[in-house]
Amino acid sequence: GFAAAISLLARDRGGPALAGQLLLCPMIDNTNTTVSSLQYAGIGTWTREANLLAWECVLGDELAFSAEAPAYAAPTRADDLSDLPHAYIEVGAAEPFRDEDVEYASRIWAVGGAAELHVWSGGFHGFDMYAPASELTRAALDARFSWLRRVLGL
Numbered sequence: 835g836f837a838a839a840i841s842l843l844a845r846d847r848g849g850p851a852l853a854g855q856l857l858l859c860p861m862i863d864n865t866n867t868t869v870s871s872l873q874y875a876g877i878g879t880w881t882r883e884a885n886l887l888a889w890e891c892v893l894g895d896e897l898a899f900s901a902e903a904p905a906y907a908a909p910t911r912a913d914d915l916s917d918l919p920h921a922y923i924e925v926g927a928a929e930p931f932r933d934e935d936v937e938y939a940s941r942i943w944a945v946g947g948a949a950e951l952h953v954w955s956g957g958f959h960g961f962d963m964y965a966p967a968s969e970l971t972r973a974a975l976d977a978r979f980s981w982l983r984r985v986l987g988l
Contacts, residue, residue, distance in 0.1 A: 868933035880959035926957025
């Protein structure tokens with residue numbers, strides 16, 4: 835989620851200009867209230883419990899799950915997602931971040947922004963590292979590199 839946070843910060847400070855934001859299974863919603871956040875308690879490579887601990891480490895006990903958390907740490911807290919660089923958002927369909935990442939893309943689209951969203955059926959958190967030779971990983975890498983070539987004009 836730090837790439838999303840940096841995109842917000844760069845926009846708010848008037849630069850530097852960013853070509854895009856490559857968001858791979860980003861952890862961006864500290865409230866942990868989505869359906870997918872609740873579905874993966876105790877199962878998977880990144881569990882609900884791991885996510886809760888991660889937010890406590892990032893934000894501390896007081897703000898870990900609060901809607902008052904700063905948007906530069908928890909990008910879904912941002913009220914305004916306009917004028918962000920083109921986003922590539924990728925997430926597995928079988929992981930806690932699925933719903934928050936889909937919502938983030940939807941919010942970018944709602945303000946006229948550009949986002950390319952991939953929800954990989956059968957994908958779990960880190961599938962590309964755990965199954966690097968799988969067809970799913972090959973498809974994900976093809977999509978990522980295609981987006982990068984387009985955004986960078988290569």
